[in-house]
Ligand SMILES: Nc1ncnc2c1ncn2[C@@H]1O[C@H](COP(=O)(O)OP(=O)(O)OP(=O)(O)O)[C@@H](O)[C@H]1O
């Protein structure tokens with residue numbers, strides 16, 4: 001395993017999006033200079049994505065010239081977003097990455113075509129890619145008749161889970177009190193999910209659909225702390 | 241600001257009405273203007289236990305339906321100053337209680353009373369939910385047996401999710417455990433759950449332990465809240481509970497069976 005050369009990871013990067021409204025060399029340069037002068041530190045070597053999403057379809061910008069201007073202001077163009085079909089070849093020649101629009105059609109609206117003022121809008125967009133869903137944390141007892149589900153992540157219960165209560169998670173379940181009710185981890189099929197509890201007194205525990213009932217649990221770490229995990233397709237109740 | 245206290249349990253017959261009458265009387269004796277409301281529409285018996293059944297003219301439902309004013313329906317207790325009863329109707333069905341109507345009556349009571357005690361009907365359905373909806377404090381009345389404890393747990397879940405405080409995301413309802421009909425000898429014999437078993441399962445603070453006592457039956461037969469029977473164990477235990485509710489710290493009493501004498505033990509007496 002140690003001879004791997006790399007690992008691929010998802011990550012969230014904060015990036016400036018330069019949303020183009022139209023192409024007129026003179027005003028583009030002028031307006032960009034204004035913006036950069038407002039916050040030179042901020043723009044210093046900043047990566048930018050140039051978006052054509054709002055640009056009228058009949059415009060045919062000279063990409064090379066545009067990129068040159070950006071670079072003179074110390075911006076680093078990374079990618080072109082929402083490139084219309086007729087500009088794809090020209091876009092590819094720049095060598096930049098080409099990324100799709102943010103979900104809306106690239107056909108511009110009439111009102112934008114008629115916009116009287118040329119304008120370059122530079123906005124900072126935090127493109128948040130959800131790398132991991134935050135855990136659901138429950139501080140009070142989960143009572144009989146109640147059900148708590150942590151969708152897409154882990155569940156942490158800082159109190160007890162009563163008999164007749166049910167806790168579920170797509171990920172792991174941690175219970176820092178007594179588990180008297182039912183706990184089901186990895187409910188969408190994650191066989192690596194775990195259940196940890198301070199005191200095991202459960203009606204049922206399950207991981208990815210494999211379950212044990214209280215009768216069988218009584219022979220294993222009953223009334224003690226426990227770590228429940230899958231080993232093949234049998235559940236293991238281990239010491240914590 | 242008036243405090244609204246619900247006496248609730250889930251399970252029936254555990255001692256809610258007995259407790260409402262005793263705690264209401266105890267608070268009034270401590271000088272607080274107190275009203276006890278019977279939410280058990282159709283099965284009224286708070287007025288019986290408080291000995292005012294013959295003075296009922298109008299009831300809670302009449303007030304909600306604006307067929308009578310609060311002043312007409314409130315019954316002033318004859319023995320205890322500061323104590324009033326708002327009886328339930330025996331004839332109407334439970335749907336007569338609407339959340340809006342109850343809210344209006346409680347608001348009006350809150351203008352003049354210090355404590356409003358709501359005696360909940362059994363169950364976890366609409367009637368019980370209506371009684372607990374507006375509560376600031378809950379006295380969860382529980383007998384030391386598994387089914388009662390389970391129902392109390394259920395009610396605690398409803399307090400956490402369906403009360404007004406829960407809906408408005410205010411401070412949660414203050415929860416108190418009142419263990420009633422406690423019989424230490426049967427606990428020792430393993431026939432009933434112990435105080436610590438119940439505390440362990442419900443995980444809420446213990447307001448008091450009321451022993452199983454003949455005085456309770458005697459009191460309700462004579463229409464006198466048992467807290468007025470100063471000589472009785474149950475009366476004293478309720479008195480302690482009221483003092484704790486008011487913030488006093490008192491040791492719990494009546495938790496143990498009287499010690500058996502040497503000869504009883506020697507002879508294996510039960
Ligand atoms: N501490 C006690 N010792 C002995 N008997 C008791 C005690 N507390 C309550 N009881 C008896 O239990 C019975 C039920 O009491 P009570 O009516 O107060 O219960 P409840 O919870 O209000 O019932 P319901 O759910 O029907 O409204 C009564 O006969 C009462 O005398």
Ligand SMILES: [Mg+2]
Pocket residue numbers: 256257258280359360361
């Ligand atoms: Mg009752």
